Amino acid sequence: MTxxxxxxxxAFLALLLISGCASGExxxxxxxxxxxxxxxxxxxxxxxxxxxxxxxxxxxxLDAHISSNTAVKDIxxxxxxxxxxxxxxxxxxxxxAESYExxxxxxxxxxxxxxxxxxxxxxxxxxxxxxxxxxRWIRLSSHGKANFAGAEAKEKDEYTVVLQxxxxxxxxxxxxxxxxxxxxxxxKEVVDAADDKGIKTxxxxxxxxxxxxxxxxxxxxxxxxxxSARTEPSDGAGGKKEALVDDLYxxxxxxESTRLAGIASGEYxxxxxxxxxxxxxxxxxxxxxxxxxxGGLIAYFYNSNDGLFRNVKLRQxxxxxxxxxDILTSAFRDPQFYVKTSSLVLPDYPNWYSxxxxxxxxxxxxxxxxxLLQEAGYNGEEVKIFTTRDYIDQYNVAVVLQQELESIGVKxxxxxxxxxxxxEKLAAGTGWDIYPMSxxxxxxxxxxxxxxxxxxxxxxxxxxxxxxxxxTSESVEAARPLIDRLQQFVWTEVPFxxxxxxxxxxxxxxxxxxxxxxxxxxFWNTTNGK
Amino acid sequence: MGGYVVxxxxxxxxxxxxxxxxxxxxxxxxxxxxxxxxxxxxxxxAEIDDMKSKMGLDKPIxxxxxxxxxxxxxxxxxxxxxxxKPVTEAFFERLGPTxxxxxxxxxxxxxxxxxxxxxxxxxxGTAIDQSVMSFSMLGIxxxxxxxxxxxxxxxxxxxxxxxVAGYQPLSAGLWPHLKYxxxxxxxxxxxxAALIARMTRSSILDVLSENFMxxxxxxGVKEKTIIxxxxxxxxxxxxxxxxxxxxxxxxxGAAVIETLFNIPGVGQLIVNSISRRDYSVIQGSVxxxxxxxxxxxxxxxxxxxLVDPRIRLSKK
Numbered sequence: 001m002t003x004x005x006x007x008x009x010x011a012f013l014a015l016l017l018i019s020g021c022a023s024g025e026x027x028x029x030x031x032x033x034x035x036x037x038x039x040x041x042x043x044x045x046x047x048x049x050x051x052x053x054x055x056x057x058x059x060x061x062l063d064a065h066i067s068s069n070t071a072v073k074d075i076x077x078x079x080x081x082x083x084x085x086x087x088x089x090x091x092x093x094x095x096x097a098e099s100y101e102x103x104x105x106x107x108x109x110x111x112x113x114x115x116x117x118x119x120x121x122x123x124x125x126x127x128x129x130x131x132x133x134x135x136r137w138i139r140l141s142s143h144g145k146a147n148f149a150g151a152e153a154k155e156k157d158e159y160t161v162v163l164q165x166x167x168x169x170x171x172x173x174x175x176x177x178x179x180x181x182x183x184x185x186x187x188k189e190v191v192d193a194a195d196d197k198g199i200k201t202x203x204x205x206x207x208x209x210x211x212x213x214x215x216x217x218x219x220x221x222x223x224x225x226x227x228s229a230r231t232e233p234s235d236g237a238g239g240k241k242e243a244l245v246d247d248l249y250x251x252x253x254x255x256e257s258t259r260l261a262g263i264a265s266g267e268y269x270x271x272x273x274x275x276x277x278x279x280x281x282x283x284x285x286x287x288x289x290x291x292x293x294x295g296g297l298i299a300y301f302y303n304s305n306d307g308l309f310r311n312v313k314l315r316q317x318x319x320x321x322x323x324x325x326d327i328l329t330s331a332f333r334d335p336q337f338y339v340k341t342s343s344l345v346l347p348d349y350p351n352w353y354s355x356x357x358x359x360x361x362x363x364x365x366x367x368x369x370x371x372l373l374q375e376a377g378y379n380g381e382e383v384k385i386f387t388t389r390d391y392i393d394q395y396n397v398a399v400v401l402q403q404e405l406e407s408i409g410v411k412x413x414x415x416x417x418x419x420x421x422x423x424e425k426l427a428a429g430t431g432w433d434i435y436p437m438s439x440x441x442x443x444x445x446x447x448x449x450x451x452x453x454x455x456x457x458x459x460x461x462x463x464x465x466x467x468x469x470x471x472t473s474e475s476v477e478a479a480r481p482l483i484d485r486l487q488q489f490v491w492t493e494v495p496f497x498x499x500x501x502x503x504x505x506x507x508x509x510x511x512x513x514x515x516x517x518x519x520x521x522x523f524w525n526t527t528n529g530k
Numbered sequence: 531m532g533g534y535v536v537x538x539x540x541x542x543x544x545x546x547x548x549x550x551x552x553x554x555x556x557x558x559x560x561x562x563x564x565x566x567x568x569x570x571x572x573x574x575x576a577e578i579d580d581m582k583s584k585m586g587l588d589k590p591i592x593x594x595x596x597x598x599x600x601x602x603x604x605x606x607x608x609x610x611x612x613x614x615k616p617v618t619e620a621f622f623e624r625l626g627p628t629x630x631x632x633x634x635x636x637x638x639x640x641x642x643x644x645x646x647x648x649x650x651x652x653x654x655g656t657a658i659d660q661s662v663m664s665f666s667m668l669g670i671x672x673x674x675x676x677x678x679x680x681x682x683x684x685x686x687x688x689x690x691x692x693x694v695a696g697y698q699p700l701s702a703g704l705w706p707h708l709k710y711x712x713x714x715x716x717x718x719x720x721x722x723a724a725l726i727a728r729m730t731r732s733s734i735l736d737v738l739s740e741n742f743m744x745x746x747x748x749x750g751v752k753e754k755t756i757i758x759x760x761x762x763x764x765x766x767x768x769x770x771x772x773x774x775x776x777x778x779x780x781x782x783g784a785a786v787i788e789t790l791f792n793i794p795g796v797g798q799l800i801v802n803s804i805s806r807r808d809y810s811v812i813q814g815s816v817x818x819x820x821x822x823x824x825x826x827x828x829x830x831x832x833x834x835x836l837v838d839p840r841i842r843l844s845k846k
Contacts, residue, residue, distance in 0.1 A: 060568050060612055060806065068570030142573060181570070196584055197568070215613050215620070216802055217697065217794045253695060253792050254802075257679055261694040264687045420562020420807055427575045439572070453574025 049528045050247040051512070054259035054268035058216055058252045063198040064184040065137045065144075068449070070440065073180040074272075074520045075250055077237070078221055079120075080184035080204030083111050083130065083161075084177040086518055088236035090349060090443030092173040095230070095238055096125065096185055096205065106168035106474070113159040118226045119187050120209040127155040132191040134163065134183060140196060141181040146452050147171070147471075170473045171446055178447065179237070179519050180440070207243040207524045221248040234525050237518040244514070244527045263288060263507050269528050271507040272521060275392060276333045282507045292336065293517030294346060294441040295504035297448065298393060300401060301437055301496040303456035306430045308381055315494040317372035318434070321404045324362035328500050331396040339501040344445035344487060346501055351476045352444045356484040357491030361498070369408050382411045386432040390419040393502060397436035426455035438502065441519065445486075446470055450496075458495035538828050546820060550602065553816045554595055557809055563587060564611045564807045585611065598813065607817070608810035610803075617814035620799065627697055628788070628795035631718070632780040634711050638719030639726060640773060646723065647730025647769075648757060654735060662727065669724025678717045678790045685713060695792040714791040718784055722776045729772045733765035740764075766837050774830030778823045 059071035064080055085095040094100060097111040117125040134153035138144035150166035165172065176183045190199050202210045207229070208221035223243035232239045251268065253259045260281055263271040274282060274290075282288045302309040302318070309315055324340055332338040342361030345352040383405060387398035395416070402412045415432070417425060426435055435455070439448050450457055451467060466486040473479035490498070508515055511529040516522050565581035566573060582588050589597075601608055607617040650662040686694035692713055698706040737743060738761055746756050785797035792798075796815065803811040 058802070067568060068572040070571065072570065142577060145577065215794070216798060251696070251792070255790050255792070258682070258695045258790060258792060261682045261687050265690055265694050267694055267696070418562070418805070420567060420805070421560065423566055424561035424563070427578070449572030449574070453576070
């Protein structure tokens with residue numbers, strides 16, 4: 001009897017392994033076959049097929065208006081489109097609009113819509129859809145609430161929409177083109193049926209439409225066959241967009257090691273949010289390639305409204321000990337994964353890049369720091385740094401900062417929380433002194449969300465005046481002196497200490513071509529040669 | 531026996547009430563809330579407060595508890611904020627993958643454990659016994675995510691026999707269903723096996739030293755018959771207890787393994803809901819899991835009577 005049981009058991013296990021490995025061998029063979037082919041030339045990339053994307057989190061909603069969640073942005077921008085969008089240099093170009101005009105008083109923006117653009121439900125895009133969507137975005141989105149109070153979109157005729165502002169706003173088009181939170185255009189019926197917690201159906205004009213959302217497993221998008229593409233060549237997030245693969249699967253894989261194993265085994269073609277430490281595994285694998293794109297600004301923010309750090313001398317002291325090289329290498333390992341600059345905006349965006357105040361960046365000057373501590377009257381009080389391990393770069397920054405501060409005799413306590421807890425503790429505005437935080441990359445610094453509500457951010461009439469001045473400038477050229485002054489203000493009043501800008505690491509299979517990252521990954525115009 | 535079952539089921543009520551209160555308070559006292567999660571990383575406090583009041587989360591906590599518990603009593607566990615469906619529906623959707631995984635893990639675990647435990651007991655004190663016991667010690671102490679990652683590296687990435695993660699329902703076919711569950715099943719199975727094997731070995735050894743065993747041996751009964759028909763049956767009660775407990779643990783969600791292997795089961799639902807602060811799902815799932823756990827224990831207790839006629843519950 002035992003022998004029978006044993007035999008049956010072994011036979012069962014053996015069967016499982018053999019059948020499994022046999023199919024695995026076939027898969028492997030096929031893959032080797034394709035890699036021996038000449039690298040597919042761009043002009044002749046294979047169409048069709050499927051892209052499997054190992055994506056770290058499930059979006060909290062597919063309503064692009066209400067959320068600034070990254071997953072919401074990355075997935076919804078495949079489904080919906082905006083009136084305008086960004087080219088590869090983050091300049092505004094038309095998308096659903098054929099063209100637009102701005103009145104001389106900068107108060108009304110007239111958009112002429114493209115004709116014959118179809119929604120996924122077959123309906124043609126008309127002005128009423130744009131009016132309904134824009135007005136909802138103004139009412140509910142963080143951009144809308146902060147910058148478009150009193151503004152209203154109106155229908156001029158079937159294919160013309162006028163956005164009427166109360167006050168001139170330099171970044172009107174920039175924000176309408178921003179993918180997060182996107183001024184996505186939904187059909188009017190969807191807007192009418194929606195409540196403030198979200199839309200009920202997910203219909204856009206984009207190259208992909210929603211096929212299925214399997215909660216906590218995947219979102220499946222399929223090619224929208226009636227997609228009306230622009231005729232200009234593809235440029236950044238604009239120009240001609242084409243769904244070159246038939247199916248997109250965003251597979252939600254929270255565990256990074258699983259995403260890595262999945263791309264190494266060929267189950268995923270793209271894996272997002274790879275940490276710089278694990279990038280070595282991508283680099284060392286001949287079937288894979290690393291794709292780098294701007295990640296975000298990283299800084300530590302002081303509680304300038306409560307506690308010790310209301311004292312500017314103390315903020316300056318902590319800023320003086322900062323050694324950006326130490327922090328950046330500890331958080332991001334290698335210079336290819338970060339940009340060391342004192343500017344809030346990367347040098348690639350010259351309109352907003354500014355070197356003002358750079359002498360106060362990365363001073364690494366313990367004597368000066370100690371001197372400032374003394375002037376501030378620091379007397380051994382405990383400095384509380386709050387951070388989270390959910391974003392490992394923030395945590396690494398916190399640890400280096402702790403060491404730096406201890407080296408000049410500051411007593412430090414590091415408190416680590418999960419992300420939602422950290423958010424709530426910081427929002428309470430008291431009980432903490434410093435927190436490192438990263439903000440997703442923006443091509444203009446005006447768009448960083450912390451100006452509007454960063455926890456503990458310095459309240460200063462000068463800062464408000466500068467921001468207001470930039471807001472109402474006629475043009476970016478006219479705003480230039482203010483941009484420099486604001487950058488200078490950041491380094492002298494130190495509402496936060498900028499450390500630098502990180503890069504985002506995406507792992508791609510060698511078969512993937514045409515992938516881009518314009519404020520986040522985009523998957524149209526991307527092919528999979530597998 | 532009927533009375534016993536009824537009494538056990540009635541004892542569920544206070545248990546569930548305590549669980550409900552504890553879970554509700556822990557979740558609502560934990561910082562972070564669904565409004566902030568929904569609005570995204572860059573939302574400010576005013577926007578979050580606004581959304582909170584739209585979600586009804588600005589009401590006093592006792593009022594929210596009252597609303598929820600009233601719903602529970604009338605059989606409504608509430609609506610998920612993020613999944614856009616009733617909690618019960620979300621939970622039972624996830625029960626399938628968890629049950630499949632449990633059955634596979636438990637089958638692997640029990641088969642392996644009995645094999646090892648009995649072998650070790652038979653060869654007591656020999657090198658085989660030693661190595662079986664070292665294996666089971668290793669099985670108990672190795673963290674499941676480590677074993678899981680190692681197996682994924684070997685079978686998923688190097689040999690490419692098995693998928694590294696994911697899930698296919700049984701409706702997609704038996705093999706597609708099974709192949710996603712083999713690795714996680716092995717990980718959980720090995721860990722269960724380690725525990726059960728130790729219990730099997732020691733309880734068989736206990737029984738073997740009993741007088742009726744010597745009698746059997748003296749009568750000339752074959753060793754195999756002694757072990758499998760007599761010893762195993764008598765020593766099965768403690769083994770059954772361990773099996774029951776581990777089964778309960780598996781059904782109620784192997785959170786780490788489900789997350790690592792991306793299996794949309796109950797454990798993953800609870801973990802994801804906690805990070806989303808999806809209050810009603812966490813509360814509802816924990817209640818349902820508690821019910822499941824109590825039921826499994828009840829079934830195990832009833833099975834005792836089947837295995838060992840001496841403790842038939844109906845006689846009391």
